Amino acid sequence: MDGVPVMQISRGDVQISVAGGPKLNDGEWHTLEVSNQGKFVLLEVDGSDQLVVGMQSQNSEEVRSGELRLALGGILIDNDRMMVQFNPKMDGCLRGGSWLNLSIPWESEVEELQPCYQDVRPGGHFTGAGFAVFNASVLSLEVRRVVRAELQGDFSQMDGTVLSLRTPGQQLTLALVTSNHTKEVTLTLGKDKLSLKAFRRLLLVFQTDFLQLVPDDDESKINTLAIAPMNRPGYLTMWTEGRLAIGGLLGEGEDSVGSQFLTGCLEKIQVQGRDLDLDLAVKHKSVSSHSCPA
Numbered sequence: 001m002d003g004v005p006v007m008q009i010s011r012g013d014v015q016i017s018v019a020g021g022p023k024l025n026d027g028e029w030h031t032l033e034v035s036n037q038g039k040f041v042l043l044e045v046d047g048s049d050q051l052v053v054g055m056q057s058q059n060s061e062e063v064r065s066g067e068l069r070l071a072l073g074g075i076l077i078d079n080d081r082m083m084v085q086f087n088p089k090m091d092g093c094l095r096g097g098s099w100l101n102l103s104i105p106w107e108s109e110v111e112e113l114q115p116c117y118q119d120v121r122p123g124g125h126f127t128g129a130g131f132a133v134f135n136a137s138v139l140s141l142e143v144r145r146v147v148r149a150e151l152q153g154d155f156s157q158m159d160g161t162v163l164s165l166r167t168p169g170q171q172l173t174l175a176l177v178t179s180n181h182t183k184e185v186t187l188t189l190g191k192d193k194l195s196l197k198a199f200r201r202l203l204l205v206f207q208t209d210f211l212q213l214v215p216d217d218d219e220s221k222i223n224t225l226a227i228a229p230m231n232r233p234g235y236l237t238m239w240t241e242g243r244l245a246i247g248g249l250l251g252e253g254e255d256s257v258g259s260q261f262l263t264g265c266l267e268k269i270q271v272q273g274r275d276l277d278l279d280l281a282v283k284h285k286s287v288s289s290h291s292c293p294a
Contacts, residue, residue: 002277003290005032007043007051008083014055017083021050025277027122027291029095070099093117093291119294121265123153124246128160128263130284131248136239138280141272147206147239150270151176156183156198158264161249167242174238175249176202177260187213187225194223201268206236239271246278247287265292 003025008017022045024030033044043051069076073090093116124132141147151162159180165173171190178185183198189211199215211225243250246269248258269276278289 005043005045005051006084006086007034007041007053009041009053009055010083011055015083016053016055018051018053021045025290027120029120068100070102072099093120093288117291117293120291121267121294122290123265123267123292124269124278124290125265125288125292126160126247126262127286128261129286131161131258131261132246132278132281132283132287132289133248133250133258134244134246134276134281136242136244139239139244139271139276141239145208147236148272149204149206150201150268151204151266152201152268153264153266154198154200155185155202156180158262158266160262160264161245161247161258161260162262162266164245164248164250164258165238165242166245166250167238173242176204177249178262178264180264189225192225194225196221196223206239208236244271246276246281267292 003023004019005021005024006017006019008015021043024045031046035042035044039054039056041053041055042049072094075082079085095116095118149163155162155178157180158178160177162176162178162185164175167173173189175188176185177188178198185196185198185202187194194213196213196215201216203214203217205212205214209227211227213223215221245258246266247262249260251258278287283289
């Protein structure tokens with residue numbers, strides 16, 4: 001969970017869940033090995049033991065026989081039967097493995113798997129085919145008088161909508177769009193627009209009466225938009241009640257239909273100092289949450 005390995009084991013009426021080890025959602029390649037050694041189940045990460053789970057029951061163990069099913073990228077039982085529930089669909093890349101020495105082909109439930117990239121780097125990768133949408137209420141942000149959002153990546157190499165926000169019942173509140181043709185980034189807030197030369201890092205500071213853009217930590221390039229709360233209802237509440245889209249422009253409805261999708265890699269997405277995990281959003285299958293092609 002949150003990038004940390006979790007093992008859940010069920011035997012008879014006993015359920016065990018254990019989590020630990022290094023975060024695996026860092027955009028790097030890792031080698032994992034799960035093995036059963038007597039009464040213990042071991043998880044190795046990159047050659048080192050990370051989780052060791054032992055189980056012993058006073059009841060006599062049932063000897064099971066029959067067909068063994070092994071699933072890759074999902075689970076074979078209902079999610080509500082898990083001790084710790086999570087999104088069972090895997091978002092990641094596998095470039096090889098040994099599965100109980102099986103050589104028979106896998107049965108796949110998907111028509112086409114996404115490609116793996118040999119060389120990767122941390123970040124959220126957008127192909128221009130879709131985006132990720134958060135309901136702001138799910139983010140549980142501490143919003144008082146200031147909201148700080150930080151985006152990092154090579155904006156000169158991106159193209160499309162980086163971020164958009166909409167408050168329920170209101171028109172599109174905010175959009176941040178970058179162009180790799182003009183090498184400019186444009187922020188639209190209602191009828192107001194600001195254009196900046198492309199950068200690698202952008203800090204957006206939302207306060208009750210103004211919005212500040214700070215590119216590349218350069219205070220000499222700070223841009224400020226004055227906000228009249230009476231003219232912009234829902235300006236700050238969009239962070240608690242609205243919808244936040246990463247990688248696309250939000251449509252008018254609640255069905256997550258978008259447009260002007262982003263092509264490129266966002267290396268960091270933070271709100272109030274917390275990393276946004278794209279796996280917690282409703283996102284298009286083309287969006288890779290934690291790795292970009294290098």
